[in-house]
Amino acid sequence: MSxxxxxxxxxxxxxxxxxxxxxxxxxxPALGARGxxxxxxxxEFNARTAHIEPGVPTPTLITVEPDRTFSFITxxxxxxxxxxxxxxxxxxxGRPGHEVTGTISLKHAYEVAKIKAKDAHLKHLKLExxxxxxxxxxxxxxxxxxx
Amino acid sequence: MSFLTLARSSIRQAFSPCLARGYAAKSSNxxxxxxxxxxxxxxxxEKTLSSCPPGTILEGLNYLKGQPPVIAxxxxxxxxxxxxxxxxxxxxxxxPGGKAEKKRLRKENQQRIKDQNFMKTQ
Numbered sequence: 001m002s003x004x005x006x007x008x009x010x011x012x013x014x015x016x017x018x019x020x021x022x023x024x025x026x027x028x029p030a031l032g033a034r035g036x037x038x039x040x041x042x043x044e045f046n047a048r049t050a051h052i053e054p055g056v057p058t059p060t061l062i063t064v065e066p067d068r069t070f071s072f073i074t075x076x077x078x079x080x081x082x083x084x085x086x087x088x089x090x091x092x093x094g095r096p097g098h099e100v101t102g103t104i105s106l107k108h109a110y111e112v113a114k115i116k117a118k119d120a121h122l123k124h125l126k127l128e129x130x131x132x133x134x135x136x137x138x139x140x141x142x143x144x145x146x147x
Numbered sequence: 148m149s150f151l152t153l154a155r156s157s158i159r160q161a162f163s164p165c166l167a168r169g170y171a172a173k174s175s176n177x178x179x180x181x182x183x184x185x186x187x188x189x190x191x192x193e194k195t196l197s198s199c200p201p202g203t204i205l206e207g208l209n210y211l212k213g214q215p216p217v218i219a220x221x222x223x224x225x226x227x228x229x230x231x232x233x234x235x236x237x238x239x240x241x242x243p244g245g246k247a248e249k250k251r252l253r254k255e256n257q258q259r260i261k262d263q264n265f266m267k268t269q
Contacts, residue, residue: 056210077210085207105199106229107219111208128228135232146198147230 010034012062015078018049035068048074057081076119079137082112093142101142109134109145196222196230 012030021027021042031038041062049058062072080092087102113131116122122130135145201221208217238247 051212053210053212082208082210086205088206105197105219106232107197107199107203107225108205108208109232110225110229111205111217115208115210127226128232131229132232145233147196147233 008066010064012064013059014062015057015059016045017054018052018056018058019046019054021045031062031064031070034064036062036064036070041070041072045072045074073120075121076116079112079116079134080141082115083108083134083138083141083143086112087138087141087143089141089143092140096140096142099142100144103144103146104138106135106145106147109138197225 012034014027014030016027022038027042028038031041045060052058056077058077059075060072061075062070064070083104084090084092086108087104089102091101093099093101109131113127113134116134117125117127117130138145197219199219201219203219205217205219209215238250240247242248
């Protein structure tokens with residue numbers, strides 16, 4: 001069912017481990033259905049994420065033109081992933097606000113916000129706003145934020 | 148008899164360091180509490196703002212290849228707004244119809260809806 005929509009780009013949002021593209025289940029059908037050769041994408045993706053530690057989940061936004069050419073943008077790792085790694089937990093809680101999974105300092109939140117500020121869609125925000133967003137995300141994971 | 152008392156006293160003297168009871172108060176070891184770092188200035192004791200002492204390695208944040216580990220800096224090197232982020236945000240009152248009033252009314256409305264919804268489940 002690979003029908004390219006006429007005169008309209010298709011967007012594919014996907015989370016790919018850095019440097020480890022080309023597994024069939026996540027990437028292959030998602031791109032193949034839109035007419036993109038997954039090997040081309042994977043080679044280019046791995047080249048572009050070569051400076052990132054392998055395995056770090058990297059959100060990418062792939063734009064597929066009607067003539068089957070594609071371009072993609074990579075973004076910084078998800079905030080929850082960064083927070084879980086900093087706090088040393090595997091999963092967030094199923095009951096945020098009621099269960100506490102770990103503790104994080106404001107300095108951790110600041111550093112995470114510094115990483116997220118490199119994103120293009122966040123660069124118009126003050127670092128203060130990004131930091132308060134990060135604190136909100138930490139709370140939804142069940143992490144206690146202390147000064 | 149005198150020899151025995153002499154022997155006893157000498158034994159007592161030899162043992163007295165072990166038997167001495169220390170009534171002095173134990174001084175608390177500051178290193179035992181790792182997270183609280185206090186700086187003693189000459190005049191007053193400075194309160195640190197953060198529970199994370201400088202030099203702590205923040206793991207997981209060096210996601211680039213070959214990036215050195217991210218280390219926590221001393222409290223002064225962080226912007227001052229960082230320490231206010233956990234306090235509830237205060238909107239200064241700019242009269243009727245202002246931002247503060249809108250936020251307050253919205254919060255009250257949302258709380259009222261939540262209470263009503265909860266009472267319906269009872």
